[in-house]
Amino acid sequence: MINNNIMLVEGNRLYLEQLSNIIRETETVTLVARFRDAKDALGQGMVFTPNIILLDADTPNIMSLLGEFRRVYPNADIICTGEKWSAETSSLYVNAGAKCFLVKPFSSEELLDAIFAFSKAATAGKEAKVMTFFSPKGKSGKTTLIANLAMAISRKTNATVGIIDADLQFGDMAFFFNLKPQSTIVEAARDTDFLSPVSLSAYFVPVAKNVSILCGTKEPSLIDKVSIHSLETIINMAKTMFQYVLIDVPAGFNPTSIAAAEIADTTYIVAMLNGGYEVQHIQRSLDVFTTWPDYKEKVKIILTRVEPCTITAKQEMEEIIGYPVAGIIPNAYLDVATAADDGRMALDLKPNSPLSQRINYLAGRITKEKQENDDDF
Amino acid sequence: MAEEQINGVIITFFSTASAVGKTLISINMASELAREGYSVCLADFDLQFGDISNYLRLTPEYTITDLCESIKTDSGSPLMPMLTTYAYEGVAFQVIPNPKKLEEAYNLSAETIIEVLKNLRREYDYIIVDTTSMFSVLNLALLDISTIVTFLGIVDFIPTIKNMKIGNETLRTLNYDSNKIRLVLNRSDSKTHIQLKDVVSILGEDFYHILHNDFISARESIATGIPLVLNGQESELTQELRALVARYTNKGYQAVETQKRDSWLSKIFK
Numbered sequence: 102m103i104n105n106n107i108m109l110v111e112g113n114r115l116y117l118e119q120l121s122n123i124i125r126e127t128e129t130v131t132l133v134a135r136f137r138d139a140k141d142a143l144g145q146g147m148v149f150t151p152n153i154i155l156l157d158a159d160t161p162n163i164m165s166l167l168g169e170f171r172r173v174y175p176n177a178d179i180i181c182t183g184e185k186w187s188a189e190t191s192s193l194y195v196n197a198g199a200k201c202f203l204v205k206p207f208s209s210e211e212l213l214d215a216i217f218a219f220s221k222a223a224t225a226g227k228e229a230k231v232m233t234f235f236s237p238k239g240k241s242g243k244t245t246l247i248a249n250l251a252m253a254i255s256r257k258t259n260a261t262v263g264i265i266d267a268d269l270q271f272g273d274m275a276f277f278f279n280l281k282p283q284s285t286i287v288e289a290a291r292d293t294d295f296l297s298p299v300s301l302s303a304y305f306v307p308v309a310k311n312v313s314i315l316c317g318t319k320e321p322s323l324i325d326k327v328s329i330h331s332l333e334t335i336i337n338m339a340k341t342m343f344q345y346v347l348i349d350v351p352a353g354f355n356p357t358s359i360a361a362a363e364i365a366d367t368t369y370i371v372a373m374l375n376g377g378y379e380v381q382h383i384q385r386s387l388d389v390f391t392t393w394p395d396y397k398e399k400v401k402i403i404l405t406r407v408e409p410c411t412i413t414a415k416q417e418m419e420e421i422i423g424y425p426v427a428g429i430i431p432n433a434y435l436d437v438a439t440a441a442d443d444g445r446m447a448l449d450l451k452p453n454s455p456l457s458q459r460i461n462y463l464a465g466r467i468t469k470e471k472q473e474n475d476d477d478f
Numbered sequence: 479m480a481e482e483q484i485n486g487v488i489i490t491f492f493s494t495a496s497a498v499g500k501t502l503i504s505i506n507m508a509s510e511l512a513r514e515g516y517s518v519c520l521a522d523f524d525l526q527f528g529d530i531s532n533y534l535r536l537t538p539e540y541t542i543t544d545l546c547e548s549i550k551t552d553s554g555s556p557l558m559p560m561l562t563t564y565a566y567e568g569v570a571f572q573v574i575p576n577p578k579k580l581e582e583a584y585n586l587s588a589e590t591i592i593e594v595l596k597n598l599r600r601e602y603d604y605i606i607v608d609t610t611s612m613f614s615v616l617n618l619a620l621l622d623i624s625t626i627v628t629f630l631g632i633v634d635f636i637p638t639i640k641n642m643k644i645g646n647e648t649l650r651t652l653n654y655d656s657n658k659i660r661l662v663l664n665r666s667d668s669k670t671h672i673q674l675k676d677v678v679s680i681l682g683e684d685f686y687h688i689l690h691n692d693f694i695s696a697r698e699s700i701a702t703g704i705p706l707v708l709n710g711q712e713s714e715l716t717q718e719l720r721a722l723v724a725r726y727t728n729k730g731y732q733a734v735e736t737q738k739r740d741s742w743l744s745k746i747f748k
Contacts, residue, residue: 237527239496239611244637270612271494271644273637321494321613321648351612352496353526354584375497376697378532385527385580435669438635442671 108151109135110142112160119206127209139166143173151177158183171198180215186297188337204297215299231346233365237382239352242405243371245437247347248277253464254345255311263343264314268351269324272317278308282316287323290331298338329360336364373405380421401427408432428463431455486599490607490624494645495638498630499664501529504608508571509705510723516603518571524610525583528576535703538562538575543582546590557597566708588616632665633677643680665691689718
């Protein structure tokens with residue numbers, strides 16, 4: 102078994118005592134040294150051979166200190182600690198060689214999560230690809246799409262995938278996975294000021310080996326408990342926790358869907374073809390999205406319930422809409438309904454169905470990030 | 479002396495699941511009321527993606543945006559001339575179309591929209607309001623001002639029923655008189671594994687009215703742009719729509735008559 106020998110570097114006298122006590126009470130780790138002055142830790146700490154360094158990020162010159170610690174302790178994991186998490190500074194720390202960031206004071210569980218679970222994560226300082234699924238009106242099939250796409254991405258690449266159900270009034274994601282979550286986006290939003298990515302991970306519910314979900318609100322009135330600012334913080338933290346983040350948002354343009362679309366690398370406009378005026382709704386949405394200077398790379402269309410689900414149908418729709426279509430999904434109403442009613446997913450039900458094939462194709466497109474190719478759909 | 483002011487009836491169609499048929503049913507309700515001779519205004523308050531103008535093939539000159547502007551400037555000029563008329567074979571009603579541009583929709587205030595409704599309800603016997611499927615500031619204000627809220631549901635799969643239950647419970651927490659909210663089931667016999675009686679037991683209350691699934695008639699009505707109650711085809715769905723309107727106008731419901739006859743017959747054959 103590997104020893105977890107911790108060296109604590111903490112400028113604040115009170116925190117130094119408090120954190121020392123927490124580390125001493127934590128099983129499977131040993132506090133081998135502690136310093137208030139980072140210079141002392143750099144000069145003297147190696148005699149204690151620490152393999153984990155908790156470094157106070159609230160000290161001045163933290164960036165240059167991080168560099169020196171990496172040089173002096175090349176084999177130790179450095180975990181930055183601070184009073185508040187912020188997306189900008191913590192990504193700076195991670196880029197400078199820190200494993201992750203913990204908010205002070207942390208609990209034993211959070212410390213262990215940071216050491217064992219989080220430092221294993223394959224993110225390694227690289228931020229996730231964030232995708233927001235926007236639909237003009239409800240009933241677009243996007244919840245089914247997101248759930249199955251997340252599973253397909255993780256199966257294909259072994260990547261870690263996080264789903265955020267920000268459809269704040271009527272999110273169905275928990276239902277699709279048959280979950281009765283203890284913590285949801287409401288609790289995460291309430292606690293954002295005290296959270297770091299390490300502690301936020303506890304609010305996500307794992308549904309498969311590498312897929313976890315931050316579930317939506319339990320009742321519509323709770324929407325007011327999730328501010329746009331806290332939603333943005335949650336998404337930014339999730340970026341450092343997963344390789345792919347998929348966000349479900351309420352239908353139409355509202356503060357939530359706009360904020361999520363603006364943070365995302367890609368926003369998918371998802372619409373179900375039902376013989377109504379779906380094309381007009383997509384075009385109306387595009388009028389807004391095409392005001393972004395980089396809309397061509399950022400905004401993509403996925404159509405659901407396309408029958409027959411062929412390349413010709415896709416090309417026809419591109420012609421009618423006047424915009425490229427990134428993916429088409431066939432009608433699988435009964436499969437999806439049966440699966441959803443049982444708290445299962447359509448992909449697991451019929452892995453070779455046209456629905457699964459189209460979703461796997463999309464997952465391939467997303468993970469390879471290759472250019473669109475006309476003769477393949 | 480000024481004439482006694484009479485405020486018309488406002489009927490709002492609301493749901494917490496999407497694509498349950500709010501637009502189609504509100505169009506047919508407006509048409510049927512107009513056919514019976516009432517003065518009717520149909521408001522499309524799905525501001526961002528409303529479909530009433532699409533369904534009825536209207537090319538409006540003015541929209542709710544212009545009505546709101548007019549109210550805000552407090553000009554006192556009547557709003558009715560700014561409404562768009564739909565007419566088919568002698569039946570006519572007025573429409574308040576949703577904004578032409580999406581960004582207009584995003585910037586309209588719920589307060590001003592309610593002022594528009596308060597102004598127009600003096601002019602019409604009935605104002606029918608189509609909404610979006612969420613508890614937004616506008617929708618809550620519309621629920622408040624409505625005489626009757628038709629809470630529309632469908633039974634397709636469990637998440638929809640979950641949302642219908644949550645929506646119904648939330649509506650109840652708003653403490654409206656219980657007969658203000660009317661639970662109406664649309665497309666009752668569509669393909670599903672779920673039993674109606676189970677839905678009723680989950681919701682904890684019966685449906686006020688039930689409309690059957692007639693996908694073909696509904697689709698044809700959307701394709702031709704002619705409301706079901708005006709197209710001359712007396713389908714089962716058309717009759718159920720008329721019956722719903724009859725219940726709302728308090729004209730007596732045909733099924734009630736049928737029941738009476740039944741009991742009268744049953745007395746004879748005792």
